[in-house]
Amino acid sequence: MRRTVARIGLVAVLALSVSVAAATAPPASADDNVGLVSSARSDAGLMNYAINLDPNVGESEMASAADLIPSVGGVLLTSYPQLGTLFAQSESASFAPDLADALAKAGVSVHSIGPTRVAAVPESERAVGGATPAAPAADPAAAPAEDGPVADVPAAEASDVPTVTTPDPNSRVGSARSNWGAEAMDARGAAEVAVTRAPVTVGIIDTGIDDTQPDLVGRVDTARSVSCAVNGVPNQAEDARRFSREHGTHVAGVIAANHNDIGIDGIAPEATLVSIKALNESDLLYPEALVCAYEWATTHQVDIVHNSYQMDPWVYWSPTDPEQAAALEAAERAIHRAQSSGLAVIAGAGDRGVDIDHPTTDSDSPTDSTPIPNRSVEGGRMVPAQVSGVVTVSSVGMEDWNAEPIRATLMRAERSNYGASVDFAAPGEWIYSTYPNGRIPQIYGYTSGTSTAAAHVSGVAALVKSVHPTLPGAQIIRIMRKQAAYEYGRLKAPSDGAEYRGYGFLDARSAMVRDQASPVIRAVEYREGEGEWTSLSGAVLPAEVVQMRVEASAPVSYMNLDIPGMIAVSTDREDGYDAEPMLLEADEMDLRQVIPDGQEYVSLTAVVFAEGLNYDRFADDDATTETTFTVARDPKAVPAPQPAPDPGMTLFPASPSPRASSRPTCRCTSCPPTTL
Known part of the structure; x- marks a missing residue:
């Protein structure tokens, strides 16, 4: 028998979606070997599944799980013994409960099994006999829409995708310096500090990077770059890891563009970049791709992980919904393993203008199918932004776009998310950065969003790591939190109660001269x-x-x-x-x-x-x-030295006044007067 948990309060709505689980779940079982398992689907369709065993399983249990997948109509995609997680593909509507039954009979403990998406897997990504087709090659000549977001991007992410529109030179934004974010953080000042810098690698989980862009020449390590975009299967073929959109190249420039007096200045121009392409051709970041990306970063000497996008297809993931719990668990396992391996993980807070810590409803999910209006999301969390230990970044612009960026007062961007989960605020409005070669007449362009803000913070993290190379990511983040407080006053206090400042604002030069590693x-x-x-x-x-x-x-x-x-x-x-x-x-x-x-x-x-x-x-x-x-x-x-006073001794007589005796004795000449 299998134990399943039905979705609560969503059945009627989900019945309208494509390939969503059946409304009625089978009866629960008391079998302790089975955890949270999604129901049989209402109809057959090609689907990918996350399979999480007990986190402490051994190699034999992982091997058993892999062997059982074909017996219930599935194809193994990837296996992560270090996570206790596997991904599989199946056309069987009952794959999840059938596999749970088979594992239970084999004595293998299951934490969760469930789909990674709502829309069916496209036929182009059908896995045959354990082999996944290579990703279709991107057309480098394909140009985005002239005055809006790149085509085929879900509306929920549109605000965070580069546009080719150049600001009106007569507008207050157009009059701002093109590289204002790097100027506000004093990237040039950081580069001028005479300090020994250890090598640092930043892994960029995004749409791929054009390593031929003039400002990025020498920055991208193609030998360590990869695509995880198709079924979460790592593929280092050049066509597979080739950029599919401008976004990855844009954030790469913010992080590490060369200081070569052309284009822009990156925050950490000596950092090495590893491109981890994880978004598919529809700009969706599915769980299997995200897990692949973090495992790649963990096993390929990456120090800092920059994660631009939130995990699709749910804006907020529920740990108790059997249709979401397995994918959420797999993602969190991968992120936590990266963190425990010493990596610092940095992500944008998102661009819906909401308090991410107190979600109630969501009308933007699923992002790969027809969104469900007013879906209850209490207790849900964004991934990776709200995974514990992940650095979350809000977006700011200048209050006065004609001010000197390094001295300007900064304020929250209107669409930036906010809340207690935010760690830092960083430049994210009208950020000018690198675009791929051949995309548009100008190989630089503007974008806005918290992913761009997070890229600035990722650059600073790389700087901090370069002068603290022996420290793990958690301690790098701790130093950054301390340093952000130095510039907290540059952030304008919110008048609407939308707290976005976190620990404060980071200055790149301060990262290179303050709180340094000392002998x-x-x-x-x-x-x-x-x-x-x-x-x-x-x-x-x-x-x-x-x-x-x-x-x-x-x-x-x-x-x-x-x-x-x-x-x-x-x-x-x-x-x-x-x-x-x-x-x-x-x-x-x-x-x-x-x-x-x-x-x-x-x-x-x-x-x-x-x-x-x-x-x-x-x-x-x-x-x-x-x-x-x-x-x-x-x-x-020589006389023996006098012993130090006993810490418990009273050096001064107690005050005769009971009220005064409650205060410490002041022996300095500049103490404030005491009112009794």
Whole structure:
């Protein structure tokens, strides 16, 4: 027997959709091996399915599941043992419940099985015997509509797709600088910082990138690029991964366009880009493609994932709806694995002008079929924007389009989503960036949307990673949150209660000079002759010749040990962020002349200074420590130091006033007056 869960409150409406599940679910079963499984469909049609086993399954259970798929009329598309997830294609209307039954009989625990879409899989994507047809080649000469969104794009995403319209030069927007987003974030200032930058790779999950665009030459690693657009099966053939729309090339320019005095400046011009084409020819990002994309990024040395689009066909995905739960679970498993592998994931908040944290109804889904009006979506979530740990970005424009971008007050774009889930606000209105070669007479164009805003943040994330290469994505995000607060004041407070600011606004130059990785200076040590190395801190040394040493861990380029009036030694090198610790040694340190006449001992301080790998004068990556020690003619004659006070001791008598005693004692000369 199988256990299924019927859709609640949607049956009547879904019956009007194409190839939607039957209204009545079979009776539930108490079989603990079966989880949330979609019902048999109302009619047969080619469909892709997400199959999630228990997350802790082993290789044998995954193999059993793969072997059982053909027995119930399916074809295995992809298998992800590390996720406990498989994708399959079938024309059988009862594929999901039939597979659940077969797995239960085999003793394989099932978390969820369900379709990845509403519309039937097109015949061009039919998988035969486990092989998926290659994606149809894009026509590079096909031009988008003259004054609107690219053709065939769902209305829900139209606001986030590039247009070829050039702003009216007489309008306030047209008078703005073409590269205002990069100027507002001071991308040029960041590029001018003299700092050692580690290699960083940004994976762009989008429509593909034209790597021949002049501003992107040398930025795209085609050997690591891929298409996941057809059935979520990775395909590195050139025709497959060729861009299908301008969007991926546009956000690639925002992130990493070369600073070559042509076109535009990217935020992180030294970053390497990996193109992960995941949207199909209808600009839909299906779950199987999204999972493929994140798994590709996880296994191909990507550091930052930029995700422009939300997962189709549901704007808000329900974890309890059997028609949606399996695909949602598969996507979240893939995203969480990427995060746990050290990747930072960044996505736009969406462009419907709504509070994404308190959804009630949705009339834009499914995006691949006739949308259901006023669909209840309470408890649903957008993917990836609302997956835990994902950086979510709202879009802003300049309040005054004639202002200097680097000083301008910024305000939420009218169509940008908002809410407590938002982490950062970034430029997303009328952003000028790269277009593919041969598409239009000008290979640059404008677009607006939170995907463009997220691209700015992805660029900053790449900069932060380049100077913190050993930190995982979660810590990179933590640094970015701290830095965004520095520029929080540039964001105009919402007058309508639509909070969009998150942690604030990121400045690219600040990312390169503030909160930098610094050397860690270890304890200064000394020894006499060939004796044991001993900590110098608080030690009493004889007035003889001794040796001293100190280490500093990377990143470090220079280190100096100075005992004022006595000795100064230094050393330097530049081996990168993961080099071995730098060792500084003073082999012959003569202490015989340091004690003044008439004294038996003297207290000295050893000062250690270590420079990091950032040579900008405003960088905060240097470190200093001081170690106090004593040199004595007779070390045994030096009085023992007084012990530190017990932390629990009361140093000052309690105030006689009960009211005053509740306040801390102030001993400074600038304390504010206390009103009693």
